[in-house]
Amino acid sequence: MTQIQKPHLVVVGNGMAGCRAVEEILARDPDRYRITIFGAEPRVNYNRIMLSPLLAGDKSFDDIVINDLAWYADNAIDLVSGDPVVAIDRKIQTVTARSGRTESYDRLLLATGSDPFIIPCPGHDLQGVVTFRDMDDVGAMLRAAASEDDVPRSAVVIGGGLLGLEAAHGLSLRGMTVTVLHLMPTLMERQLDEAAGWLLKNALEARGQTILTGADTAEIYGQGKVEGVRLKDGRDIPALLVVMAVGIRPNVKLARDAGLAIGRGIHVDDHMVTSDANILAVGECVEHNGNVYGLVAPLWDMCRSLADALVATPSGYTGSVTSTKLKVSGIDVFSAGDFSGGEGCEDIVMRDASRGVYKRVVVKNDRVIGAVLYGDTQDGNWYFDLLKRQQDVAEIRDALIFGQAFASGGAASANPNGAVAALADDAEICGCNGVSKGKVVAAICGGAETLDAVRACTKASASCGSCTGLVEGLLAITMGDDYAGERAAPTVCKCTSFTHEDVRRLILERELKAIPQVMQALHWTTPDGCSSCRPALNYYLLCAWPGEFVDDNQSRFVNERMHANIQKDGTYSVVPRMWGGVTNPKELRAIADVAEKYEARMVKVTGGQRLDIFGISKEDLPAVWADLNAAGMVSGHAYAKALRTVKTCVGSEWCRFGTQDSTGLGIKTEQMTWGSFMPHKFKIAVSGCPRNCAEATIKDFGVICVDSGYELSIGGNGGIKLRGTDFLCKVTTEQEALDYCAAFIQLYREEARYLDRTAPWVERVGLEYIKQRIVDDATGREALRARFLYSQSFMQDDPWAKRAAGEEYKLHQHLAEIRPTPTPSRPVMELA
Amino acid sequence: MMEPQWLDIGPVDQLPALGARTLPVRGGQEIAIFHTANGEVYALANACPHKAGPLSQGIVHDTTVTCPLHNWRISLVTGQALGEDKGCVPVIPVKIDGGRILIGRAEALAGVA
Numbered sequence: 007m008t009q010i011q012k013p014h015l016v017v018v019g020n021g022m023a024g025c026r027a028v029e030e031i032l033a034r035d036p037d038r039y040r041i042t043i044f045g046a047e048p049r050v051n052y053n054r055i056m057l058s059p060l061l062a063g064d065k066s067f068d069d070i071v072i073n074d075l076a077w078y079a080d081n082a083i084d085l086v087s088g089d090p091v092v093a094i095d096r097k098i099q100t101v102t103a104r105s106g107r108t109e110s111y112d113r114l115l116l117a118t119g120s121d122p123f124i125i126p127c128p129g130h131d132l133q134g135v136v137t138f139r140d141m142d143d144v145g146a147m148l149r150a151a152a153s154e155d156d157v158p159r160s161a162v163v164i165g166g167g168l169l170g171l172e173a174a175h176g177l178s179l180r181g182m183t184v185t186v187l188h189l190m191p192t193l194m195e196r197q198l199d200e201a202a203g204w205l206l207k208n209a210l211e212a213r214g215q216t217i218l219t220g221a222d223t224a225e226i227y228g229q230g231k232v233e234g235v236r237l238k239d240g241r242d243i244p245a246l247l248v249v250m251a252v253g254i255r256p257n258v259k260l261a262r263d264a265g266l267a268i269g270r271g272i273h274v275d276d277h278m279v280t281s282d283a284n285i286l287a288v289g290e291c292v293e294h295n296g297n298v299y300g301l302v303a304p305l306w307d308m309c310r311s312l313a314d315a316l317v318a319t320p321s322g323y324t325g326s327v328t329s330t331k332l333k334v335s336g337i338d339v340f341s342a343g344d345f346s347g348g349e350g351c352e353d354i355v356m357r358d359a360s361r362g363v364y365k366r367v368v369v370k371n372d373r374v375i376g377a378v379l380y381g382d383t384q385d386g387n388w389y390f391d392l393l394k395r396q397q398d399v400a401e402i403r404d405a406l407i408f409g410q411a412f413a414s415g416g417a418a419s420a421n422p423n424g425a426v427a428a429l430a431d432d433a434e435i436c437g438c439n440g441v442s443k444g445k446v447v448a449a450i451c452g453g454a455e456t457l458d459a460v461r462a463c464t465k466a467s468a469s470c471g472s473c474t475g476l477v478e479g480l481l482a483i484t485m486g487d488d489y490a491g492e493r494a495a496p497t498v499c500k501c502t503s504f505t506h507e508d509v510r511r512l513i514l515e516r517e518l519k520a521i522p523q524v525m526q527a528l529h530w531t532t533p534d535g536c537s538s539c540r541p542a543l544n545y546y547l548l549c550a551w552p553g554e555f556v557d558d559n560q561s562r563f564v565n566e567r568m569h570a571n572i573q574k575d576g577t578y579s580v581v582p583r584m585w586g587g588v589t590n591p592k593e594l595r596a597i598a599d600v601a602e603k604y605e606a607r608m609v610k611v612t613g614g615q616r617l618d619i620f621g622i623s624k625e626d627l628p629a630v631w632a633d634l635n636a637a638g639m640v641s642g643h644a645y646a647k648a649l650r651t652v653k654t655c656v657g658s659e660w661c662r663f664g665t666q667d668s669t670g671l672g673i674k675t676e677q678m679t680w681g682s683f684m685p686h687k688f689k690i691a692v693s694g695c696p697r698n699c700a701e702a703t704i705k706d707f708g709v710i711c712v713d714s715g716y717e718l719s720i721g722g723n724g725g726i727k728l729r730g731t732d733f734l735c736k737v738t739t740e741q742e743a744l745d746y747c748a749a750f751i752q753l754y755r756e757e758a759r760y761l762d763r764t765a766p767w768v769e770r771v772g773l774e775y776i777k778q779r780i781v782d783d784a785t786g787r788e789a790l791r792a793r794f795l796y797s798q799s800f801m802q803d804d805p806w807a808k809r810a811a812g813e814e815y816k817l818h819q820h821l822a823e824i825r826p827t828p829t830p831s832r833p834v835m836e837l838a
Numbered sequence: 839m840m841e842p843q844w845l846d847i848g849p850v851d852q853l854p855a856l857g858a859r860t861l862p863v864r865g866g867q868e869i870a871i872f873h874t875a876n877g878e879v880y881a882l883a884n885a886c887p888h889k890a891g892p893l894s895q896g897i898v899h900d901t902t903v904t905c906p907l908h909n910w911r912i913s914l915v916t917g918q919a920l921g922e923d924k925g926c927v928p929v930i931p932v933k934i935d936g937g938r939i940l941i942g943r944a945e946a947l948a949g950v951a
């Protein structure tokens with residue numbers, strides 16, 4: 007009889023938070039409540055996060071049960087499983103389940119968790135489309151993995167977040183061919199920065215998964231059941247299973263129907279009480295202080311506060327800081343806190359390419375506010391602890407990134423070389439070549455007094471270069487004031503200690519093929535570079551891997567990204583190519599029509615022998631290009647670090663002094679070289695005689711026709727600093743002139759620093775060097791020319807045509823428009 | 839009647855990665871909506887404090903945009919010019935909810951008669 011008089015606590019949700027709350031209450035006072043738990047799932051409470059290892063085959067269901075039936079019995083808990091609660095009547099304090107079973111409550115606890123979000127694309131309801139939330143989902147996945155009617159069995163996972171990647175991992179261990187589609191450019195972008203996301207992508211790809219980032223699902227197709235997924239860009243991936251793991255939404259339906267206060271989740275106060283004093287809520291379904299959570303750590307905190315308030319001394323929940331680890335065996339990823347950077351934040355980045363490690367700790371006002379670790383997550387908990395405790399790290403700031411062992415060892419010191427000085431003689435300096443500190447010091451004492459000399463005799467820092475700083479430190483310590491420092495050649499930018507030449511060499515040697523990969527391998531000190539190094543790396547990769555490297559448009563300056571020249575008022579100018587400066591009525595008519603149709607404010611003859619249409623808005627650019635394309639005109643690249651114009655004079659066709667067909671050669675040259683990206687812009691001219699009306703002697707490559715052939719000269723510049731060309735050589739045929747031109751351009755493309763025009767480059771390397779490579783070494787010249795033409799085979803498609811066809815439309819259209827109405831009650835929105 | 843405090847201006851997936859798009863405000867100042875490598879979204883008036891260059895067209899790196907006209911670096915978080923340069927552009931508050939971009943109504947309509 008006493009049993010019945012206990013107040014009745016009814017729990018809706020037999021999941022992680024609901025049961026944990028009950029455990030916390032029982033731990034404080036086992037006799038306070040009579041307890042009934044309703045669960046929608048037809049089973050006991052299990053550890054949801056272990057569904058991933060379960061899917062991967064590392065665990066069985068029994069392994070992941072948290073509370074077995076005996077627990078419910080021992081604690082006299084009435085478990086109603088497989089019977090979801092469908093209504094709450096707050097007035098008479100009852101809940102009703104789907105079966106019709108009704109229970110009255112004194113206290114009601116909502117722990118309904120979250121619902122997986124389903125993209126409402128066509129086909130989302132086909133058989134074979136599953137989410138990843140509970141045992142039933144795992145069951146469906148395992149059945150698909152074991153199915154025999156489709157070999158190879160392939161699955162598509164939509165969503166490259168924590169859940170999606172764990173699902174993909176499990177399915178691929180179960181023998182399926184897995185493709186992950188992720189809308190964002192970076193995997194797990196909410197937990198990882200670009201660099202770590204990239205490493206992760208590589209590691210997963212190395213395990214045989216296909217990862218498509220920037221992939222936008224258009225539809226799931228199939229007759230009755232899934233047959234594949236089509237992307238908005240037209241790509242088609244056959245699959246018999248589609249896992250949607252694109253996010254979760256707090257499950258608030260019951261609470262909303264009952265009229266409780268709801269935001270993104272069920273509103274609760276610091277004691278987990280909802281807007282109805284008799285109803286409490288915990289777990290993923292709640293919103294506390296504006297936050298909703300999708301991880302278990304906050305649940306533990308919430309359940310503790312709930313139990314304290316209900317049966318002990320109220321403690322009050324103050325919110326949780328979370329950290330994430332990916333549960334994919336062999337891949338260590340950790341992230342915590344805020345690493346978006348911003349004002350007053352300082353990034354400390356460490357990359358150790360040989361071990362595949364990336365670490366980034368974000369510090370603000372001497373406190374750790376975020377951390378991302380890849381490859382070595384040993385210190386994750388330590389950083390997380392510093393973060394949660396808001397500990398002042400000023401003292402250990404310099405050594406922070408090396409981890410707890412090092413930082414606590416007191417190695418931090420005012421002298422930047424202190425840490426190296428403190429190392430023992432047998433400590434390893436260069437991991438790649440196994441060189442100890444003692445060996446380096448001995449080499450320096452033996453006369454190797456520069457970095458290069460040390461590299462030459464010990465190989466220290468000669469491979470990946472990450473220990474360059476340590477070697478320089480040893481030079482400074484050992485030689486004292488005699489050590490003058492290094493590096494006459496400038497580094498690419500402040501993000502790295504490597505020079506342009508180093509970077510270019512290493513890209514080739516180590517086959518680096520993407521910007522984040524270069525940044526990782528070469529120990530960039532910033533997470534995603536800066537506006538100096540991104541365009542440079544983009545170019546170096548483009549040049550190194552023609553046809554293979556996918557251009558990173560967002561690493562290009564505005565003009566190259568927009569394929570037009572930005573003007574001071576934010577409009578653009580458009581310059582179509584006019585081969586060799588020659589045009590015709592059709593082209594002129596098209597230009598005139600465009601100028602009128604799009605209300606161009608000026609059409610001007612440029613100094614490069616073509617027409618420039620001014621004052622076009624970014625929205626109109628694709629239409630302008632379509633019109634110009636229709637008249638056969640392509641981009642003039644007046645905006646690009648690329649071949650600009652080939653200026654010509656009329657030559658032997660018309661001019662009484664002309665010796666060769668300079669116009670024709672100019673056109674052929676332009677047709678061979680257009681579209682080629684280079685370290686800087688590149689201009690060519692061909693004059694028909696030494697009167698040189700095409701000003702060939704102030705161009706990057708100039709040709710002066712003479713009776714007996716063609717005089718080639720290089721390295722001229724008519725810009726900021728006037729420089730006449732240097733004479734390269736004389737050739738006798740047009741073809742030779744073209745061949746030398748191609749070879750010279752390729753040498754410049756392969757060896758100059760980004761943003762070097764040919765003039766400063768030729769001055770730096772010397773005319774003799776160029777002559778040796780282009781004139782004396784015939785085999786080398788032919789190889790250069792061949793590489794140029796190979797690269798051109800990928801470059802000569804008109805970028806305007808692609809844009810006119812809709813590529814990168816986001817760059818040209820407004821996101822939306824706001825039109826406030828005169829009585830500003832509701833602004834009118836228009837979506838682009 | 840209470841004005842809605844936030845304006846929904848569209849789905850986040852309509853922003854290019856590491857780039858920006860524009861949001862004209864009739865009778866007001868055009869807004870640039872930026873997307874960082876980490877997938878965060880920021881909004882600034884689309885006019886550089888130097889000579890009103892369209893910041894939406896700059897290179898985005900970390901939480902900074904480099905102006906396309908003369909390379910001033912502007913913080914996406916505070917709107918302040920960074921480094922040697924001095925100046926500030928209005929910041930419009932942004933939040934993401936359910937994959938949609940919401941911007942502060944009052945700030946977006948600042949200056950509209």
Ligand code: SRM
Pocket residue numbers: 571572573579581610611612613614615616618644650651653687689704705722723724725726727763
């Ligand atoms: C349109 C044009 C002026 C004109 O109305 O004639 C022009 C316009 C610009 N020039 Fe030029 N240059 C133009 C011919 C020249 C020439 C003459 C030539 O090519 O024969 C030169 C000197 C020759 C040379 O380059 O050696 C020239 C030397 C420069 C320089 C200095 C380059 C140097 O190395 O010193 C710059 C600045 C730069 O590139 O960094 C520059 C930069 C510019 C920029 C791109 C400034 C900018 O970054 O926004 C201007 C873009 C305007 C636009 O939106 O179109 N422009 N510029 C000419 C376009 C030619 C074409 O059809 O593509």
Ligand SMILES: Cc1cc2nc3c(=O)[nH]c(=O)nc-3n(C[C@H](O)[C@H](O)[C@H](O)COP(=O)(O)OP(=O)(O)OC[C@H]3O[C@@H](n4cnc5c(N)ncnc54)[C@H](O)[C@@H]3O)c2cc1C
Pocket residue numbers: 018019020021022023024044045046047054055056057058089090091092117118119120138139140169172257260288289290291299300301302303305331333
């Ligand atoms: C595959 C996977 C891996 C994960 N990995 C991690 C991880 O590594 N680290 C981490 O911190 N977190 C992880 N999570 C998240 C973690 O599992 C959740 O944060 C946690 O389970 C939330 O607990 P909850 O009680 O709020 O919701 P749940 O555990 O989902 O419990 C809610 C329960 O309520 C039931 N329910 C809903 N409505 C009703 C109703 N009307 N009547 C009766 N019952 C109802 C549901 O069926 C469900 O059983 C993972 C999640 C998944 C799915």
Ligand code: SF4
Pocket residue numbers: none
């Ligand atoms: S000379 Fe100067 S002002 Fe004239 S177009 Fe060239 S860059 Fe612009």
Ligand code: FES
Pocket residue numbers: 886887888889890891905906907908909910
């Ligand atoms: S207008 Fe932005 S830097 Fe000049």
